[in-house]
Amino acid sequence: MTASPCPDEVSCAEARSLLEMFLDDECDCGTTARLAAHVASCDHCSRIADAERHLRAILRSSCVEQAPVELRARVLRRLSALRVSSTTVTRTVVVDDGQAVVSSTVRSTRLERG
Numbered sequence: 001m002t003a004s005p006c007p008d009e010v011s012c013a014e015a016r017s018l019l020e021m022f023l024d025d026e027c028d029c030g031t032t033a034r035l036a037a038h039v040a041s042c043d044h045c046s047r048i049a050d051a052e053r054h055l056r057a058i059l060r061s062s063c064v065e066q067a068p069v070e071l072r073a074r075v076l077r078r079l080s081a082l083r084v085s086s087t088t089v090t091r092t093v094v095v096d097d098g099q100a101v102v103s104s105t106v107r108s109t110r111l112e113r114g
C-alpha cells in the first residue's frame with residue numbers, strides 16, 4: 001500500500017479505485033474506516049458501492065452453481081468429516097449373569113461458526 005499524503009481526505013476517485021479492495025475487506029483498518037465514511041456521506045459513491053455489492057453477490061452465487069466437480073467433492077468431503085468428528089458414539093458391553101447389556105452413548109458437539 002502506498003501512503004496517501006493527506007490521509008484524512010478520500011476523494012471520489014480514490015474511493016472508487018479502492019472500492020474493490022474495500023468491499024473485499026482487503027484494506028487496512030484506517031483505509032476501510034475512511035472509505036466507509038466517504039461512501040456513507042457521498043451519494044454517488046454509495047450508489048456505486050451498492051451496485052458493486054449486488055454484482056458481487058450475483059457473481060458469488062453463480063460461482064457456487066458453476067463450482068467445479070472437484071471443488072464440490074472437496075467441500076462435501078470436508079463437511080462429512082466435520083459431521084463424523086463432531087459425533088462420538090461410545091458402546092459399552094457389560095455381561096452380567098450371562099446377559100449382555102449394551103449401553104450406547106451418543107455425544108454430539110455442535111460446531112459454531114463465527
Ligand SMILES: [Zn+2]
Pocket residue numbers: 011012013015038042043044045046
Ligand atoms: Zn464519492
